[in-house]
Amino acid sequence: xxxxxxxxxxxxxxxxxxxxxxxxxxxxxxxxxxxxxxxxxxxxxxxxxxxxxxxxxxxxxxxxxxxxxxxxxxxxxxxxxxxxxxxxxxxxxxxxxxxxxxxxxxxxxxxxxx
Amino acid sequence: xxxxxxxxxxxxxxxxxxxxxxxxxxxxxxxxxxxxxxxxxxxxxxxxxxxxxxxxxxxxxxxxxxxxxxxxxxxxxxxxxxxxxxxxxxxxxxxxxxxxxxxxxxxxxxx
Numbered sequence: 001x002x003x004x005x006x007x008x009x010x011x012x013x014x015x016x017x018x019x020x021x022x023x024x025x026x027x028x029x030x031x032x033x034x035x036x037x038x039x040x041x042x043x044x045x046x047x048x049x050x051x052x053x054x055x056x057x058x059x060x061x062x063x064x065x066x067x068x069x070x071x072x073x074x075x076x077x078x079x080x081x082x083x084x085x086x087x088x089x090x091x092x093x094x095x096x097x098x099x100x101x102x103x104x105x106x107x108x109x110x111x112x113x114x
Numbered sequence: 115x116x117x118x119x120x121x122x123x124x125x126x127x128x129x130x131x132x133x134x135x136x137x138x139x140x141x142x143x144x145x146x147x148x149x150x151x152x153x154x155x156x157x158x159x160x161x162x163x164x165x166x167x168x169x170x171x172x173x174x175x176x177x178x179x180x181x182x183x184x185x186x187x188x189x190x191x192x193x194x195x196x197x198x199x200x201x202x203x204x205x206x207x208x209x210x211x212x213x214x215x216x217x218x219x220x221x222x223x224x225x
Binding site: 040041042043045090102103104105106107108110 | 122148150155156157158159160163201203213215216217218
């Protein structure tokens with residue numbers, strides 16, 4: 001059963017901590033994405049990657065960085081966590097753009113920054 | 115103006131009812147359209163793609179109206195298990211960020 005796996009379902013961190021969110025997919029997909037989802041705002045794209053070591057900023061990259069050293073793994077890094085980064089973080093992957101992209105999401109990480 | 119807009123609801127309907135949601139998009143160059151379903155505190159999952167000719171999957175029918183720039187989702191004979199938030203997704207071929215999500219329409223099916 002193909003899937004996208006996020007390392008943590010719930011995470012509680014303190015302001016100023018460095019936070020790593022890990023995502024692994026087993027479908028050999030080229031594209032991987034990090035979104036955050038907040039009530040009333042929907043899903044907003046933070047960063048995405050079309051290939052190993054390649055990354056592109058999404059709509060809200062400030063305060064975040066990413067790493068893609070291997071095709072199957074895409075990490076989201078909060079360099080210095082702040083309370084406004086409390087959110088649900090969703091990782092997704094998809095095959096190369098064909099004009100008919102479909103995303104497969106991980107189960108999400110609910111991050112609370114205190 | 116948002117790229118994709120949905121009525122947030124909630125839509126509360128009795129079992130067996132027919133319910134329809136619309137989603138409007140602002141970019142006439144939009145190429146691909148999808149409906150995703152998201153259960154409470156879970157991840158979104160693809161429900162169905164929306165094709166120009168419209169498509170049907172069991173009790174679910176999706177339609178695209180390019181002239182008026184909206185897509186619709188019709189659910190017939192609603193089940194309790196249909197209770198969820200339905201997200202509209204629109205993609206463009208150009209631009210690095212080519213997927214836009216609506217904020218979702220919440221549906222509750224009541225016994």
